[in-house]
Amino acid sequence: MENLITVREIQEEDHPFILGLSPHLAEVAQLDWHSDEAIQKMQDDYIIEMLAETSKPHITLIAERNKVKLGFIHVRTHEDSISGETCGTVPLLAVSPKSQGLGVGKLLMGHGEKWAKDIGCRLLHLEVFANNKKADIFYQNLGFKAELVHMIKPL
Secondary structure (H helix, E strand, O other), rough: OOOOEEEEOHHHHHHHHHHHHHHHHHHHHOOOOOHHHHHHHHHHHHHHHHHHHOOOOEEEEEEEEOEEEEEEEEEEEEEOOOOOOOOEEEEEEOOOOOHHOOHHHHHHHHHHHHHHHOOOOOEEEEEEOOOOOOHHHHHHHHHOOOOOOOOOOOO
């Protein structure tokens, strides 16, 4: 029982842990046309925005084992760009490098899906950096399929 991974809602003292995962989230982008600094700033700003209060339905969950934080997921509502219906979206999911491969991401996604379904969402949306092949395979294994592909060309 002592090795059981638990999932709970975020508390203010979890903010440093979440911000501490920002460099790991930024490094998987591998976008040659943006500087590492610009990518890191975007990621930091995104996390700070996620942690701010909002009136939109959302939840941030922490996975931990023996009071050691392993990862987090942030889920919120989003307007589907095709149907216009309210769906869930996962703007951020991160598992600490030492905790990867333990099923933490899958566990957090399961909780995120349940939250979205419980509030009446029919769809769950997410975005992943195109160069993050590991995440792409992870999400495909969970049943996600590409709907739109955002492309860019440096000039």
